[in-house]
Amino acid sequence: MAEHHHQRPADAVKAYLPDNGPSTTQVVSIATLFPVGSILLSLAGLILTCTLFGIAVSVPLFLLFSPIIVPAVMTLTLAVAGFLTSGVFGITALSSFTWIITYFMKMRASLPGQFEQAKRRVGDAAGHMGQTVREVGQKAQDTVWS
Template identity: 40%
Template sequence: MADQHRGVIGGGGYGDRGGQEQQEKQPFMMTALKTVTAATAGGSMLVLSGLILAGTVIALTVATPVLVIFSPVLVPAAIALALMAAGFVTSGGLGVAALSVFSWMYKYLTGKHPPGADQLDHAKARLASKARDIKEAAQHRIDQAQAS
């Protein structure tokens, strides 16, 4: 009896499926709403891209005669501008590289131990060792030649 009263009062008895139906309808409604929103957004973007394409075609159609008339001037000017831009970019890049090398050298010479200083010291020691070995070998051969 108590179970029956709870079912009537709470509205959630054994045979009641009202809550499940609402839960099943809600995802369907959300899915439909998402679909409509996506279709609207996609359609508007498609329309905008079509308008931009049409505008580009019209602009090219209008500008083509002007470009053909001025092409003997525009093509060399474009080439010159491209070369100037490449020169400035190259100059800037090499300038930055030079500044970084000078900065590294300053740190190395002032004893601040920049990255790679160990490798440089090791290479310097190996080079000095090889130079010493070559000098000793040459001196040994000179001594042998003088003794003979």
């Protein structure tokens, strides 16, 4: 155990490293990804610099022209919202009319069958009512004559 405490620092680091070196695939992927990552990081820095420059130039211009720009943007926004709203209402109206016409066409196609069914029901109800009236009349007649 005493020998373990007297190891050289390099040997202690090697104990945490894998026994064999990196594979060829790992070396190729690092060699490929390092330049790609460097280019992307450089582009991110360039874009950040351009954005900051653009803000530095546009804020004073925006403040200078805001009495013109703000009402113009509001007018354009309201105009676009109005056109979109009228379009949505128009599409809704057309789809509603289409549904109503389809509904009436289906109802009209099934109307003759419904009339025949209604005639049968009325006839059955009239026959049943006539039978009931006859029975009640017969009972009343029997009661009067008895």
